[in-house]
Amino acid sequence: MTDFNHGSHARLGDDEDLRGVLNPDFLALGLGGTNMMAMLWSVAMGQRTVGVEMRGEPSLGVHWNIREDMFHQLGLVDQLMLDRYGEEWVPKRGDGSIFKLADCFYHPDTIAGQISADEVITCFETRMHVGGTIDHIEFIDDRYRDGKPSRTITRxxxxxxxxxxxxxKIRTDMAEVLDGPSTFQTAASELLRMWRRYLEKIEEMDLAAGLAEPRVRMFLKHRVIPTEGDGFIPDRDGRMRIRIESVQEMDYRGRFVRMRAPGTDIIDIGMPELFVIAEGFFSSDAERLGFHQHDVEVDHQDGRGPVVAQADYLAGFCEVLVDGRLRRRISSEFDKDGNEYWVRQIAVGHEDDPEVGWILVQVPDFETFDPIAEGLVPPDTDRTSPEYFAGYQQLLYQCFITHAAAVLEMEPEELAKIQMDYGPKLFSLIERIGDDARIARNGLIAGDSFGNGHFLTSGGANCGIIGHTARILRYWQDRAAGVSAEQAIQRAAAGIKEDTEAWLHVSAPEFSQAAPINFGAERIRQISEQSGIKQEARATTVDASRRFRHKLVTLDYSDWRRLFIRGGRLRTEPLPPLDPEHPALRAPKPAHETSRVTVG
Structure with missing residues (x-):
């Protein structure tokens, strides 16, 4: 590893300082949670790292439910960094104290709340930490029993x-990790920003010290050159040489467009010992290297045999005090023929932060959001017209508000007055996985780019951050023990696939069964006994190939940088107490209080 004495400046270009860039030990393509944690493990193990990201600052607006293992992993990173480099060569916070990742994320002597990672790191706010704890775990079973509405509340x-x-206490069995409860909740963007600042501080201190080979180099508005025959250049032995370019991002006619920044030079990364692609649900870089995912089929034991595991959701981010709460609800919806479908809703907040109300609403399989069928527009309305789209949007909004209000125990009219910073956005979750996580002799694919299961318990974040990155740590441990690069990468690839398969297995029941996957066998048994509905009961589902939607895609994270805000008020009051009576059995509201919710 680098000699931490003052070295000579080694510039590889006239205009940009590229010390430490050529032939790094570890190259991260995509700087989400999986790859930034992988970079932290790599640096802590004495490796020289380069990170490439084209989106700049972290902007992902979702909230994650985090298992305890990540907190212990952060503590191990802190310990390894101090043991290897000493206090002088680890990042510092604004007051000069050691930047400890675990303490900044959570410490019993500091508090949570409305806070940014930058405020914690710079010590602008010394009383707070980034993560929040989960103080309320609630499951509402509003399914019909014997044809009648019934409610069971489990706390x-x-x-x-x-x-x-x-x-x-770091567990190595991903099924065990995901099947257990979450301990923390955190804004994805703030956790990502905390990791980003840590890596940036290492880069800054090494460059300032004049090191010839800084431990970290970051390229935050760059991508692998997309031109065929360039970007990824195979060597005769199968290893990849990688070249990147600076990108300029534009909002061009309503969509993000990226092109090479005028006047910039190509940057040759060279041939890393190990590179990992972790760029989200879809990676064009992985596709260029021949990687493909395939749909995962699940047998719901309903007589139809294996079908594609798919569920459609509406996502919204409301300024309502959900607080340190993880609340889930399952309810019955009926189609025109009286068939019963089970749909789920989830409300996630952040401890003492009234601006965080992340709500997900499952769309019944039979719902079409067709404004013609609903009588909102004339039958001859052009499906490409603004009138048709406005009706479609109104149906989306009404579906979201109705079900979101139910899980929040609020009236739809009241929720409609709350400011919504995002959504509702329709997206489709389809379980998918690749065949092999190894995509080159020196390359792996990880995180959601390799595979994804059901997300209601933040399975993707935990699988990538806790599971896949531990495989990178193990890679460097193997190499330090004298294992060949070939053997080490084979082991890492197998481990990544094993983790993802565990996620798919654990999350499969979320598509058709009732109880949350991470409640544990005993709690699931109690819920079944209280509700009177057998554990093995299955919901009615519609094969994905027969669903009618206008456009089903994965959640577009670029939307967080071009938000459409529905103005309203900030709700700082606690959520109403859960009513023990099913909503359908409650006394009807006066006519003036039950008017149809419309798009504001």
Whole structure:
């Protein structure tokens, strides 16, 4: 590893300082949670790293439910960094104290709330940490029983939060991790920003010290050159040489367009010992290297045999105090023929932060959002017209508000007055996985880019951050123990696939069964007994190939940088208490209080 004495400046170009860029030990293509944590492990193991991201600052607006293992992993990174480099060569916070990742994420002596990672790191706010704890875990079963509405409410005690990180408590079985409860909630963007600042500080201190080979180099508005025959250049032995370019991003006619920034030079990364592509649900870089995902089929035991595991959701981000709460609801919806479907809703907040109300609403399989069928527009309306689209949008909004209000125990009219910073956005979740996580002799694919299962318990974030990155740590541990690069990367690839398969297996019941996957066998049994509906009961589902939607895609994270805000008020009051009576059995509201919710 680098000699931490002052070295000579080694410039590889006239206009840009490219010290430490050529032939790094580890190259991260995509700087989401999976690859930034992989970079942290790599640096902590004494490796020289380069990170490439084309989106600049983290902007992902979702909230993650995080298992305890990540907190212990952050503590291990802190320990390894200090053991290897000493206090002088680890990042510092604004007051000069050591930048400890675990402490900034959570510490029993500081508090959560409306906070940004930058405020914690710079010590502008010394009383707070980035993560929030989960103090309320609630499951509402509003399914019909014997043809009648019935409600069962299950509350579980919060998971005991650890006082200090303990590396001995890091689990290696991803099924065990995902099948267990979450301990923390955090804004994805703030957790990503915390990791980003840590890596940036390492780069800044190494460059300022004049090191010839800085431990970290970051290229934050760059991509692998997309030209065929360039960007990824195979060597005769199968290893990839990689070249990147600076990109300019534009909002061109309503969509993001990226092109090479005028006047910039190509940057030759060279041939890393190991590179990992983790660029989200779809990676064009992985596709160029021949990687493809395939749909995962699940047998719901309903007589139809295996069908594609798919569910359609509406996502919205409202300024309502959900607080340190994980609330889930399952309810019955009926089609025109009286067939019963089970749909799920989830509300996720952040401890003491009234601006965080992340709500997901499952769309019944039979719902079409067709404004012609609903009588909102004339039968001869052009489906490409603004009138048709306005009706479609109104139906989306009404569906979201109705079901979101139900999980929040609010009236739809009241929720419609709350400011919505995002959505509702329709997207489709389809379980998919690749055949092999190894895409080159020196390359892997990880995170959602390799495969994705059901997300209601933040399975993707936990699988990538806790599971896949541990495989990168193990890669460097193997190499340090004298294992060949070939053997080490084979082991890492197998481990990534094993983690993803565990996620798919654990999350499969979310598509048709009732109880949340991470409630544990005993709690699921209790829910079944209280509701009177057998554990093995299955919901009615419609084969994905027969669904009618206008456009079903994965959630577009670019939307977080061009938000459409529905103005309204900030709700700082606690959520109403859960009513023990099913909504359908409650006394009807006066006529003036039950008017149809319309798009504002």
């Amino acid at each position: 579980t005690p919060p998971v005991p939060r650890p006082a200090v990180p303990d590396p001995s």
